[in-house]
Amino acid sequence: MTAKILQDSPEGLDIAAQLLRDGALVALPTETVYGLGADARNDDAVAGIFAAKARPGFNPLIVHVHDIAAAQRLVAWSPEADRLARLFWPGPLTLVLPLRRDAGVSGLVTAGLPTLAVRMPAHPVARRLLQRAGLPVAAPSANRSGQISPTRVDHVCAGLGDRIAAVVDGGPCGVGLESTILGLDGAPTLLRPGAVTRDQIAAALGQPVLHRRDADTLNAPGQLRSHYAPRARVRLNATDWAQGEARLGFGPVDCDLNLSPSGDLDEAATNLFAHLHRLDAQGAAVIAVSPVPHQGMGIAINDRLSRAAAPREG
């Protein structure tokens, strides 16, 4: 099988929507990264996601919806969820809420958990496709498990092109890092940092937001330490370069590729995965990365970098 590349046209989106209704795997652009989508209600389709990515079955998936009403049919809604959804949706924020008994979502999506992660993506192509398909779409990032997330169609094709029916071309992803994940099944808890920051969420809720490290680790089943891993080893906080290293810079430094020469954290996030893909393809044994300030979007960037640098599991 070779993935069809579909355009953002009425015909292309009709084909993609029909493939999803038929239980096929379709990669789609979101504002964060490309997702590997399937009908969240269809056991066989969802099983196909786990097989294509070689993803462990205990790692649950995020379900993507077109609007708040569709989310309310899947999870037990709450005043906190409503406040955050009205402020940040559509956008890069995923909410983990109690799964409704009548949600009709495949048990494979939640890995048997009593909660479900839901998100309303902002990318106009994702929104058009979700509306046309008229179903909840389970979609992890469209990379093989443990590898770097895709922010361009060619990343998707390189990793999964022989394993999926189609990919819809929405151009490069703007945000570049996966959504913020917030647990709302108990005290609000940040499970994964992203473009919507912990401070923004705390301000919106008028209460503190716990961090996963302070919380019960069982709440974050999929947070494997080694993740986003290029083939090369990754060396962090490099203030000088060793012979033969691929040099990934930030700010005004001499390097091979720069996340943001002007030191802009949003630009750095947009570039991070694409630059890692490119340097890795050049075959260096080590990718050395400049320090990135630990504030705002820098917290999410450093989270992904530290996972890319973590000792490999298996």
Ligand code: TXA
């Ligand atoms: O930006 C994004 O969120 C992208 C795009 C495609 O939407 N998706 C994405 O999916 O990053 P994925 O599968 O790569 O990451 C989903 C994370 C995993 O770490 C998983 O463990 C966690 O969400 N997750 C899913 N359901 C959960 C739940 N019920 N409780 C806690 N964590 C959950």
Ligand code: MG
């Ligand atoms: Mg992922």
